[in-house]
Amino acid sequence: MNKKTTIYDIAREAGVSTATVTRVVRKDPHVKEATRLKVQQVIDAHAYSPSISAQNLEGGRSRTLAIVLPVISNLYFNRIFDAAWWEAEKNGCSLRLFQTMENQAISPEIVSELIRCRMDGVLFAGSIWSEDRGDLNTALEKLGKYMPVATICPPDVSLDCICIQSDLVNCSRLPVRHLHTLGHRRIAFLGGSMHSKDTSRRGVGFLEQLRMMDLPDDPAYHVDAGYDMESGERAVLRMLSGLDRNRWPTAIVTFNDLVALGVMKQLKKMGLTLPEDMAIIGCDNQFFCAYTDPALTSVDLHPEEMAQSAVRELLLARESSSRSFAMVREATLIVRESCGVHLGFRKL
Amino acid sequence: MNKKTTIYDIAREAGVSTATVTRVVRKDPHVKEATRLKVQQVIDAHAYSPSISAQNLEGGRSRTLAIVLPVISNLYFNRIFDAAWWEAEKNGCSLRLFQTMENQAISPEIVSELIRCRMDGVLFAGSIWSEDRGDLNTALEKLGKYMPVATICPPDVSLDCICIQSDLVNCSRLPVRHLHTLGHRRIAFLGGSMHSKDTSRRGVGFLEQLRMMDLPDDPAYHVDAGYDMESGERAVLRMLSGLDRNRWPTAIVTFNDLVALGVMKQLKKMGLTLPEDMAIIGCDNQFFCAYTDPALTSVDLHPEEMAQSAVRELLLARESSSRSFAMVREATLIVRESCGVHLGFRKL
């Protein structure tokens, strides 16, 4: 295993001082062309490039951003991470991942690791199902003393930080309005913990929207479902089997596209035809939405754009100390086939 | 923005030398209990923890592994990354991502960055559609001089490194055998570049398997498809529209599950009923396979396990300099509904 060549090796071999080597590396114009050439030659010969640790130590920064999220294997967070990564890359920064698992708060270990590493900033991408907002705020507050902090979160976090959120009002309103236009009146919502106080803003917004449109908000239409396909299957089964057929909803809005996947599977298993017997709207507009049968209408929250903005703002915040920034990204309804519009469906 | 407390601050405030602080932090037993307590108190008061850069500089290592892959948003690589991340984490290491895009070779920039960072090891997860094996090998060879290297790749790379690969023989054999057992004789393969020399080992293995079983390997059954859903749609349309109905294959094996998704959509659009009119087998056993309609039979290559082993071996290789390790992970066929077995289908 080779030992890495250092600036001293280069300086010695080129017969100059380390300062000159640094100048050449940094493309400092105050170097005679002859020296520059000689030094560059030695540099090339050894494929020398300065040690990151040494640079970081001396400079006091790491040119690295941290992103803290529950799990990268979750498609939503995967998209956020990916977008953040490229944006960081574009600005000469690297991005280091920290996963919290379901445990949404940022553990003290992560906090101290972030400080230890002299991160240039943290992007916290929490999820809508977060609970321990107290712990989270404490952690973010502490981090804020050392580096710029940005959050892509539901709108609970009232911290002095770069705060980016989805437009959950529209995220709830769009599907309900769409279904209402199509003549649906009995609309169910599956996912999240509907009746828990501080979770599932999306569900709450959904309920408000129902009331605003004078639609029935029968509690039987709001089932606590999880966030994945299996939960979707179970939830829809639980909901429908507790209801007389004539009281069944005619449309189901799900917490996300995965739940929708489960719901669709279960409905087909029960012998229903989609979208004839039930309209479905998911959320997140995942890549597979166009390939379900029927193709799934979904709400796009544009996580990529949010991540991009977050990273951009974090990098700006490094320079200027004024770092308050807030943004709400509008949601978009992507209409496909799962409500039957393409067939001209309209409930009476 | 707080300045980070250093070991000097702690030493001064506790009235000891920095060496003692280090001892306390490192839980060195050669410290009087009274001093230990006093120092610990100051440490806690300031939430002090040693700077990573300084530690890395002094120690000459980074406790960081690098993973180089095409794109993290690709589900296959996402799974590899995720598994590698947790395995690294479990061993007190962090994992830094490098994305190469379609450009499969490791750019010189990435190579030098890896050396600059004194990575403890690199895991290269290439894809089956890699081309520039020459460049790649050069890069890996160079890296090998500085750190342990592991690859999760098709079996081209003949380098002195930790070499982990999928069992592409079985990956091709399993679906063909399965279909053969079900009575299929005209089996098509969609995906990869079938007739290119150095790509798509999977397709090549597939062809060999067909011949071994005395099944027709009509060139019309092997269409160059891409690696995503759109390509799948187009490819199957191209293949079938060029063929008399009675020469249509009765089963299609695809390069991966995404292609399968596209194929299924296109077939339905053409009015076929699945799995009655066409059997389909995908590859990768992605999460959505159980939720397509019909549920997609697929081959699992167990990327997670490969990633885990790779990381484990990389970490071992840090210590012992003997670092040759090879492993081939068997593939597994996950039977679902897309070949109709659950309905007792059997071609005659």
Place this chain on the structure above:
DNA sequence: ATTATTTTTGTTATCGGTAACATTTTTCTT
């Protein structure tokens, strides 16, 4: 009580770069 041991603590060079400042060399004026 004195010396020998052991335990605890401090001193200092080092890791690899950077940049302020000092010094030397070159070029330009007059």
Place this chain on the structure above:
DNA sequence: AAGAAAAATGTTACCGATAACAAAAATAAT
């Protein structure tokens, strides 16, 4: 050609932690 100004290069302290070694303090042995 002498002195001033500009350009090129070198010296050195510092970033924050670590560990080998030295030194001091505490304990044990005689």
